[in-house]
Amino acid sequence: MAHILVVDDDQIIRKFLAEILRQDGHTIIEAENGQMGLEKIKTNPVDLIITDIFMPEMDGIDLLVAIMRTYPGSKIIAISGGYKAMDPQVTLGMAQLFGAVDIMTKPLHASVVIHKVGQALHSQPTGEQNKGGVP
Secondary structure, X not given: OOEEEEEOOOHHXXXXXXXXXXXXXXXXXXXXXXXXXXXXXXXXXXOEEEEEOOOOOOXXXXXXXXXXXXXXXXXXXXXXXXXXXXXXXXXXXHHHHOOOOEEEEOOOOHHHHHHHHHHHHHOOOOOOOOOOOEO
C-alpha cells in the first residue's frame, strides 16, 4: 500500500491516524510539527501527507507551501479542529488554495479517514506530475 506521513502536534490524534492507516495496510511515518515533517520527507519518500494546520515550530500552511515548492504535485490532506474562535473551514479553505487535495475537520472518524485517504491516493497530483512520491 502507500507510504504516508502524518504530521500533528497532538499525540493522540497522530497515533489514532497512524493506527487506523496501519490497519488499512499503509506504512506510516509520524512527525509532531511541520519542521519535523519537512525533515522526514527529505529522507523518506511518501505517497501522501496528512497534516494538521495549527502546530508549533512550523504550522500546516507553511508546511504545505514548503512541500509544494520543493515537491510539486505532492498529495496533501489538511486537517483542523479550528483555533480559538476560528472556524476550521476557514483555515482548511486556505490549505486547499495552497494545494491540499482534500480536507478533514476534527474530530476525525476512522471510516472518513480511510475513504478520504483512498480518494487522495487515487487522485491526480496537483500541479506538476509527481513521479514516485515525495521526494
